[in-house]
Structures are given as C-alpha cells and as structure tokens.
Amino acid sequence: MNxxxxxxxxxxxxxxxxxxxxxxxxxxxLLGVVILGVVTAVGGGTLRDVLLGSIPPFxxxxxxxxxxxxxVALAVFFFHRSLNFLHRPLLYFDALGLxxxxxxxxxxxxxxDAGFLVxxxxxxxxxxxxxxxxxxxxxxxxFILQKEVYATACIFGGIVYYILYRVGLPDSTTAVxxxxxxxxxxxxxxHRKWSLPIAKVD
Amino acid sequence: MNxxxxxxxxxxxxxxxxxxxxxxxxxxxLLGVVILGVVTAVGGGTLRDVLLGSIPPFxxxxxxxxxxxxxVALAVFFFHRSLNFLHRPLLYFDALGLxxxxxxxxxxxxxxDAGFLVxxxxxxxxxxxxxxxxxxxxxxxxFILQKEVYATACIFGGIVYYILYRVGLPDSTTAVxxxxxxxxxxxxxxHRKWSLPIAKVD
Amino acid sequence: MNxxxxxxxxxxxxxxxxxxxxxxxxxxxLLGVVILGVVTAVGGGTLRDVLLGSIPPFxxxxxxxxxxxxxVALAVFFFHRSLNFLHRPLLYFDALGLxxxxxxxxxxxxxxDAGFLVxxxxxxxxxxxxxxxxxxxxxxxxFILQKEVYATACIFGGIVYYILYRVGLPDSTTAVxxxxxxxxxxxxxxHRKWSLPIAKVD
Numbered sequence: 208m209n210x211x212x213x214x215x216x217x218x219x220x221x222x223x224x225x226x227x228x229x230x231x232x233x234x235x236x237l238l239g240v241v242i243l244g245v246v247t248a249v250g251g252g253t254l255r256d257v258l259l260g261s262i263p264p265f266x267x268x269x270x271x272x273x274x275x276x277x278x279v280a281l282a283v284f285f286f287h288r289s290l291n292f293l294h295r296p297l298l299y300f301d302a303l304g305l306x307x308x309x310x311x312x313x314x315x316x317x318x319x320d321a322g323f324l325v326x327x328x329x330x331x332x333x334x335x336x337x338x339x340x341x342x343x344x345x346x347x348x349x350f351i352l353q354k355e356v357y358a359t360a361c362i363f364g365g366i367v368y369y370i371l372y373r374v375g376l377p378d379s380t381t382a383v384x385x386x387x388x389x390x391x392x393x394x395x396x397x398h399r400k401w402s403l404p405i406a407k408v409d
Numbered sequence: 410m411n412x413x414x415x416x417x418x419x420x421x422x423x424x425x426x427x428x429x430x431x432x433x434x435x436x437x438x439l440l441g442v443v444i445l446g447v448v449t450a451v452g453g454g455t456l457r458d459v460l461l462g463s464i465p466p467f468x469x470x471x472x473x474x475x476x477x478x479x480x481v482a483l484a485v486f487f488f489h490r491s492l493n494f495l496h497r498p499l500l501y502f503d504a505l506g507l508x509x510x511x512x513x514x515x516x517x518x519x520x521x522d523a524g525f526l527v528x529x530x531x532x533x534x535x536x537x538x539x540x541x542x543x544x545x546x547x548x549x550x551x552f553i554l555q556k557e558v559y560a561t562a563c564i565f566g567g568i569v570y571y572i573l574y575r576v577g578l579p580d581s582t583t584a585v586x587x588x589x590x591x592x593x594x595x596x597x598x599x600h601r602k603w604s605l606p607i608a609k610v611d
Numbered sequence: 612m613n614x615x616x617x618x619x620x621x622x623x624x625x626x627x628x629x630x631x632x633x634x635x636x637x638x639x640x641l642l643g644v645v646i647l648g649v650v651t652a653v654g655g656g657t658l659r660d661v662l663l664g665s666i667p668p669f670x671x672x673x674x675x676x677x678x679x680x681x682x683v684a685l686a687v688f689f690f691h692r693s694l695n696f697l698h699r700p701l702l703y704f705d706a707l708g709l710x711x712x713x714x715x716x717x718x719x720x721x722x723x724d725a726g727f728l729v730x731x732x733x734x735x736x737x738x739x740x741x742x743x744x745x746x747x748x749x750x751x752x753x754f755i756l757q758k759e760v761y762a763t764a765c766i767f768g769g770i771v772y773y774i775l776y777r778v779g780l781p782d783s784t785t786a787v788x789x790x791x792x793x794x795x796x797x798x799x800x801x802h803r804k805w806s807l808p809i810a811k812v813d
Binding site for chain 3: 459460461462521523524525526527530541545548549550551553554555557560561564604605606607608609610
C-alpha cells in the first residue's frame with residue numbers, strides 16, 4: 208500500500224506540473240498557475256469522491272496532496288525555463304500517474320459496490336477529469352476529447368482491473384497488472400503516435 | 410411509472426444523440442463523442458442528485474442509462490450520415506426528453522422537501538444542465554443562455570407542476586400535465602421561432 | 612450574526628449584478644442573464660457545501676439567496692443603462708462581498724474540522740468560484756486566474772482568519788478582522804492597480 212501511495216504522490220506531482228505549464232502557456236498569473244496545478248492534480252479524485260459519496264474528499268483528509276501540488280506548481284512557475292530537461296521524463300511520469308489514478312479510482316468505486324461500467328468510469332474519471340477541468344479553465348476544447356490515446360488507455364486498464372477483481376486475484380496483483388496495462392498502452396501510443404478515429408463528415 | 414421510465418429512456422437517448430452530434434461537429438474522436446453523449450444525457454440528473462444529496466446518483470444505481478447513452482453515441486458516430494432522416498424527429502424526441510426530465514427533477518426535489526424555487530430549478534437543471542456541460546466542453550457559450558425558448562419551457566412546466574402538486578392532484582396527473590406544458594411550449598417555440606429578449610446595450 | 616447575514620445578502624446582490632452584467636455583455640437572453648447572475652452569486656458557496664458534505668447547500672435551505680439574486684439580475688437586465696452611476700459603488704460592494712464570503716467559507720470549513728489549507732481554500736472558493744463559473748459559461752479564461760489581486764486578497768484574509776481562530780479570539784472579532792483584511796487589500800489593489808507576476812516565457 209505504501210508503494211501505491213508513493214506512486215499516487217508521484218502522479219499528483221506530474222499532473223500538477225502539467226496544469227501549471229498550461230497556466231503559464233495561457234499567460235496566467237502566479238495564483239492562476241497554482242490553481243490550475245492543484246485542480247489538475249486533485250480534480251479527478253475529488254469529483255469521484257463527490258459522486259461516490261466519500262465526503263469530505265481524499266485530499267481534504269490528507270492535505271499532503273495540496274501541499275505537494277502547490278509546491279510543484281510554484282517550482283514550475285519560477286523555474287520552468289531551467290526545467291526543460293524534464294519535458295520528456297514528465298510524459299512518463301504522467302503515464303505513471305494515469306495508471307495509478309485509474310487503479311485507485313476503479314478500486315474505490317468497487318469498494319463502494321459499483322457495477323462494471325461505473326467502476327471503469329470512476330477509474331477513467333479519476334485519471335482524466337482533472338485534465339479536463341484544466342482545459343476548460345484554459346478556454347480550450349479538452350485534450351482527452353480529441354485525437355489521442357489517453358483516456359482510452361485508462362478504459363482498457365479499468366476493464367482489466369474489473370475482470371481480475373471478479374476472478375478473485377489479490378488486490379495488489381490486480382492493481383499492478385491494471386496499472387501496467389494503462390502505462391504500457393499510453394507509452395506505446397506516444398511513441399507510435401496512435402490515435403482514435405474521427406467521424407466522417409461530408 | 411413504467412411509462413415515465415420509458416419516456417425517461419427515450420429522452421436519455423435523444424439527449425445522448427444531441428451530445429454525440431455536437432462532438433462530431435467539433436471534430437472530436439470516438440471517445441470524445443461518447444463522453445459528450447453520456448455527459449449530455451446524464452449530466453443534469455447527476456448534478457441534481459449531488460445537490461439534493463441523493464448519492465450515488467440515479468445512473469450509478471441503474472446502469473441502463475449509461476449503456477443506452479453509450480450505445481446511442483456509438484450509433485451516431487458510425488452511422489450519422491445515414492441517419493439524416495432522423496434530424497427532424499430528433500427535435501421532437503428532445504422536446505419529449507425535456508418535459509420528462511423536468512417532471513422527474515421537480516418531483517424528486519419535492520420528495521426531498523424543496524421549496525418552490527428550488528423545486529422548479531431542480532427540474533430545469535435536470536432538463537438542461539447536461540446540454541450546458543456539453544456546450545462548455547465544446548468550448549462554446551451554452552445554447553440555453555442564448556436566444557431561444559428552451560429552458561423557459563421548463564420553467565413554465567416546473568411552475569405548473571408545483572401548483573398542481575400543492576393543489577393535491579395525483580402524482581401521475583401532475584406529471585403528465587406539467588410534461589405536456591413543456592413539450593407543447595417547446596414545439597410551438599421551434600415552429601414559431603420564439604425567442605427571449607436580449608438587453609439593449611448602447 | 613445578523614450583521615453577517617446582512618453583509619452576506621449585500622455581497623450576494625453585488626455578485627449577482629456582476630454575473631448579470633457579464634451575461635448582457637455576452638449578448639445572452641433574459642434567462643441567460645438571470646442564470647449567470649444566480650450562478651455567480653451562489654456558485655461558490657454551493658460548491659463549498661458539496662465538498663464539505665453540507666447537503667442540501669445553504670441556498671436550498673434559505674431561498675432568500677435565490678429570490679435576491681434573481682431580483683437583482685432582472686433589475687440589471689431591464690435598467691442597466693440607467694444604473695451606470697452604480698458602476699463605481701459596485702466595485703466596493705463586490706469587495707465587501709469578497710470579504711464576507713471568505714469569512715463565511717473559512718468559518719464553515721473550520722466548523723467541519725478542516726485543516727489549515729482546506730480552511731483557507733474553502734474560504735477562497737466561496738468567494739471566487741461563482742465568478743469562475745460565470746467566466747467559464749461566458750466562454751472566457753476565468754478572471755481570477757489572470758493578472759489581478761482578487762483571490763489573493765482572500766488568501767491573506769483566510770490565513771489571518773485561521774491564525775486568529777487558533778489563537779482563540781471570539782468568532783465575531785476574528786470574522787471582522789479577516790473580512791477587513793480582504794476588503795482593504797482588494798480596494799487598495801484596485802486603486803494602485805496591483806497585479807501578480809506572470810511567468811517569463813522565451
């Protein structure tokens with residue numbers, strides 16, 4: 208469980224960094240950059256907890272998530288030009304966060320007796336809703352609704368999680384395998400530039 | 410009650426179709442189209458349930474809503490060019506969904522002891538908030554905030570519902586009359602191109 | 612406590628006016644202007660109550676907030692050209708609302724056993740989230756994320772509130788001082804045109 212918590216914090220940091228960078232690109236001020244970093248990092252899990260009825264949400268019970276994402280956003284704000292060498296690793300940390308958040312979200316939904324679709328959706332929401340709010344606040348069509356394999360990787364991970372959970376594997380094994388499914392699909396998708404189809408219009 | 414459930418599903422399907430079409434128009438990918446369809450279909454009722462404290466929300470307890478809206482969004486994605494003949498009927502199904510959702514939302518709020526304004530607003534929110542989120546995710550000023558008689562039809566229906574409810578009519582009679590008020594106003598508004606006033610600016 | 616309620620209503624009216632004005636500027640219709648006014652006025656407190664688990668939210672228990680903000684939005688819609696002389700006072704009422712909402716939000720979070728960061732954030736959210744939703748619905752990058760000392764004034768007020776609360780001052784004294792901190796910073800910021808830094812980009 209301690210490993211999952213460590214991965215969770217690493218993912219939180221990666222998501223906060225992506226939110227802060229989006230804020231900087233949109234020429235937001237210091238506070239805007241911090242807010243965008245925090246919302247991107249904890250938004251998905253908070254929305255999940257509101258819908259599952261796990262109130263107050265996870266980040267209210269453990270303020271570490273807030274201190275961490277605020278700290279990361281501040282670091283990005285002040286040092287982002289010296290941190291360019293982190294651009295590539297950040298994509299991998301982000302994929303790692305994606306897998307971790309999916310596993311946490313799906314697992315929590317199942318602990319709340321969710322059915323198949325809801326369990327998968329809560330996992331996907333945990334992993335992607337923060338980024339979606341980030342894009343809405345940046346006045347853009349959300350990234351995950353457009354042409355890239357991102358939430359799709361989470362869907363496959365969520366389905367795998369649900370099957371292994373029903374099969375009765377130990378929770379930790381289930382979590383590791385499902386997270387790896389997400390991470391591997393996401394990283395291969397980046398390298399191969401996979402994308403989903405767009406509907407034909409005349 | 411079975412009739413109401415059937416109308417509810419019909420409305421859900423119509424709203425999912427409108428969300429999916431918006432996604433296609435914004436050139437979203439397959440997953441984006443599905444997400445937009447689902448959010449449009451269940452977003453209003455989910456928000457209502459969060460505010461009333463009816464957690465988990467209705468669509469978590471009965472996954473039919475999710476399967477239906479995902480199915481409709483997929484059908485729209487793959488066959489939307491063959492489904493052009495449905496364009497006109499869709500406007501009527503949408504009006505029907507509007508009336509049904511208004512009745513369900515206002516009725517549920519009253520069951521939770523809401524006052525007059527809150528009861529009407531929860532009905533209007535159930536019927537229109539999904540479309541509002543659809544437009545925000547499409548990076549547009551929400552349709553219902555602009556020049557058309559759409560949410561307005563719901564407001565009249567909600568007021569009628571509240572009065573009949575207080576008068577003490579049977580629930581089913583109240584529901585049918587209020588839904589008809591919404592549907593008739595909406596359809597007449599489409600045909601007559603009714604619109605609300607805009608404030609004068611210098 | 613009656614003074615706090617009076618200030619709360621004054622702030623609600625000021626926020627409703629700012630929302631209604633934004634709707635008029637975006638050429639929304641009558642209903643759109645009212646919705647934007649209401650959402651701006653009660654949105655922050657409602658989101659706070661959802662996250663703290665205080666359901667139904669404050670404005671569902673006391674519909675005065677709804678009647679007031681709808682009334683103000685209607686007045687702004689019909690008479691906004693005759694109300695130009697209120698433009699300047701409105702900025703001060705808005706600052707007053709900012710301080711009042713911060714105090715109410717932080718106080719309520721502490722009553723729900725929130726830690727330091729959450730208490731401050733709930734105060735800031737109460738005061739600013741309504742305006743943020745207003746801007747998202749107007750299809751704009753939210754004002755508070757950009758170059759102005761607005762939410763920043765709330766952060767200072769929230770920190771002061773937390774310290775005085777821990778020191779053990781009477782609630783009313785704590786509230787008055789913290790609200791004044793917000794109001795004074797905000798008003799000075801308007802006059803001096805203070806702003807927060809923006810990150811350097813190459």
